[in-house]
Amino acid sequence: MASHTALTFGVEVEFIITINKDHESDEETYEAMADIFLRNLANPLPCACIHRKWSKYRGTGYRYPDGLPLDKKDWKNYYCFFGDSSVVVNTKQRAQLEAEGKVAVGLEVSTRALDFDKQGCPEFEAALAAIRDGGPPTNMRISNELRPSHTKTAALHVHIGVKGGLDLDTAKKAAVLGWLLEPSLFSLCDQDRGMASHAPIRKESILAKTKFAVAESNSAEDPVEEEAVTNVVKHDGPHSIPDQFSPIEKKWMTTLLNARDMDELAALLSNANTSSMNKRLALTIYVRENDHSTIEFRHFQSTMDYNLAWRWVRITAGIVQLASKPTSEYTEKLQLIADEYRAMRVKWKDYLRDRTFGRAATDPWLSSWQSTLILLDLEDDFPFWYEYVAQLSERNRTT
Numbered sequence: 001m002a003s004h005t006a007l008t009f010g011v012e013v014e015f016i017i018t019i020n021k022d023h024e025s026d027e028e029t030y031e032a033m034a035d036i037f038l039r040n041l042a043n044p045l046p047c048a049c050i051h052r053k054w055s056k057y058r059g060t061g062y063r064y065p066d067g068l069p070l071d072k073k074d075w076k077n078y079y080c081f082f083g084d085s086s087v088v089v090n091t092k093q094r095a096q097l098e099a100e101g102k103v104a105v106g107l108e109v110s111t112r113a114l115d116f117d118k119q120g121c122p123e124f125e126a127a128l129a130a131i132r133d134g135g136p137p138t139n140m141r142i143s144n145e146l147r148p149s150h151t152k153t154a155a156l157h158v159h160i161g162v163k164g165g166l167d168l169d170t171a172k173k174a175a176v177l178g179w180l181l182e183p184s185l186f187s188l189c190d191q192d193r194g195m196a197s198h199a200p201i202r203k204e205s206i207l208a209k210t211k212f213a214v215a216e217s218n219s220a221e222d223p224v225e226e227e228a229v230t231n232v233v234k235h236d237g238p239h240s241i242p243d244q245f246s247p248i249e250k251k252w253m254t255t256l257l258n259a260r261d262m263d264e265l266a267a268l269l270s271n272a273n274t275s276s277m278n279k280r281l282a283l284t285i286y287v288r289e290n291d292h293s294t295i296e297f298r299h300f301q302s303t304m305d306y307n308l309a310w311r312w313v314r315i316t317a318g319i320v321q322l323a324s325k326p327t328s329e330y331t332e333k334l335q336l337i338a339d340e341y342r343a344m345r346v347k348w349k350d351y352l353r354d355r356t357f358g359r360a361a362t363d364p365w366l367s368s369w370q371s372t373l374i375l376l377d378l379e380d381d382f383p384f385w386y387e388y389v390a391q392l393s394e395r396n397r398t399t
Contacts, residue, residue, distance in 0.1 A: 005170075005324035006163040007116040007317050010076065010294070011124065011309065013109050013131065014087045014155050014302045015148040018102045023142050027051050029105055030081045032137035033146055034064045037079065037109070040130035045123070046112060048075065050082035076113045076292060079127060084108040087154045107148075113161065113292065116317050124313075125306040132304035152192040154302035158313055159286060159294035160320040166293045171265055171285055173330055174295045174323035175256045178283040179207075180249075180337050181319065181375075184368040185299050186282075188312075188385065190392055193301050199281040201269050209272040212251045240331055244338035262287045295320055311384055318376030333375055340371050 019029060030049040038047055046063070048070050053059030061070035061080065070078065087106030089097070097104055109131055114121055134147040162170060178185075182202050186193065202208055241250050259265035266285035280286075286296045297316040303309050322333055347364035354361035369389075373381055 005321060007320060008113045008161040008163055008292070008294075009116045009121075009313055009317060010113050010159040010161075011111045011313065012155075012157040012159075013128070013304065013309075014084055014153075014157075015107055015109075015131070015304075016087055016089060016104050016151050016154065017107060017134075017143075017146045017148055018097060018104055019143045019146070020141065021098070021101050021103045026083055026105075028139060029142060030083065030107070031064060032139060032142050033107060033109075033131075033148075034079075034081045035138060036135045036146055037081070037127075037130050038065075040133050040135065041126060043126070045127065046078045048078035048080045050075070050080050053082040073288075075110075078112055080110045082108055087151060089151055093151075102143075106154075113159075115163075116160070116313075118314060118317075120310060121313075124310070128304045128306050128309065148304065150302045155193070155298060156300045156302050156309060156312065158297045158300070158316045160297070160317050161292050161294040162320070162324065166295070168259070168262060168265070170320070170324045171262060171293070171295065172257050172259055174320050175259075175265060175269060175283070175285065176253050176334075177319050177323055177337075178295070178297070179252060179256065180334075180341075181372055182282065182299075183365045184372040185297070185315070187366050187369045188315075188389070189299055190301050193299065199271070199298070201281045201283050204271055204273065204281055205269050206272045207252060207255060207268040210255070212248060242331075242335045242338035244335075244342045246341075249341070262293060307384070308388065311381055311388075314378060314381065315372070315376060318378055322376060336371075336375055340368070344368070 017029075017033065023029070027049070030051070034047050034049055038044060047065075048061055049064050050059040050061045053061075059072075059082065061072065061075055061078075062068060063070055063078070064081075084106040087108070088094075089104045094104065111124060111127060114124060131148055134145065136145050137143060160174075179201060182200055186200065241253055245253070256265065256268060259268060262285055266287050269281060269284055270279045271281055280296065280298065282297070282299045284296045284298065286294045288294075295316075297319075300312050322330065325333075344364060351361050351364055369385060370382070373379060373385065
């Protein structure tokens with residue numbers, strides 16, 4: 001593929017609004033928020049509502065405000081408003097709202113598919129502002145005002161696609177990068193969305209739960225023992241995996257690279273918990289039949305701050321952009337990640353030793369985002385992320 005593959009992106013923003021407790025029409029609530037969105041825009045955008053949306057295949061979509069039915073394959077061309085039962089307030093907030101005669105409703109809006117330009121996206125900026133500003137609904141029985149806010153369960157999901165279609169090779173290479181860089185990605189999230197709890201593929205996926213017969217040393221000071229068994233890992237494709245990766249890491253990477261089709265790749269990254277209603281974890285292959293498949297990044301917390309959201313979009317797009325590069329260039333980047341992993345094993349051992357003896361210690365993975373920005377040629381974002389990280393009240397344990 002070309003070195004500068006044209007990408008598309010779409011964003012799903014989850015949020016809470018409060019409505020009067022005696023108002024029970026979900027459909028009217030979605031339409032009220034869609035109406036406010038359109039009123040707040042200087043230039044109109046195509047808008048729709050989806051009723052009873054349980055998955056990418058289930059739900060009844062219609063254009064707003066004309067109400068014309070909308071086929072599922074066309075959802076991606078509209079700003080769609082729908083309910084999200086996973087976005088909730090805590091018990092204390094719920095009790096306070098009930099005392100006021102209010103109830104919290106989880107909503108989600110998905111942007112239409114947009115062309116990615118590293119410099120920015122004015123339409124996305126305007127859309128976020130139109131949602132964030134809220135306003136009074138036309139039907140005052142719903143509420144005097146609908147003002148979106150965030151909760152700990154609200155997320156920002158980013159879909160990255162390739163113009164002309166996402167091919168299997170790019171998807172597999174992006175999955176490998178997402179797997180290797182997951183601790184770094186979570187290191188930029190707030191304390192409620194860390195690898196300790198929030199659906200990491202390295203802990204909860206079918207691939208993570210698969211048992212492989214590989215020998216591995218746990219010693220950070222004995223690389224010879226690890227390298228002695230690297231030949232047990234082989235794969236079918238043209239990609240070479242650097243020797244510095246541990247045998248089990250190589251096996252995980254090889255399994256992703258050997259996926260025979262998109263469905264198999266998506267299954268490897270899906271939730272191993274068969275009782276869970278949500279099969280998608282922090283990274284997923286969003287497969288659409290005869291449509292525009294994407295890589296979905298579900299790590300980040302919800303935000304309507306355009307600067308923050310856009311910096312995160314740049315990172316996710318950078319991963320897919322790297323995956324689309326020629327094999328030689330991609331392999332060079334894998335070597336840089338392998339060197340970081342090898343150095344991290346030593347840092348991690350020192351960190352554990354310091355903790356054992358009660359000495360002050362900082363999880364070395366918490367600064368790993370810096371090497372990821374360098375890897376993705378996003379060094380100009382360093383000042384922004386430094387300032388952002390400094391403002392976090394506490395940091396995730398990402399390992």
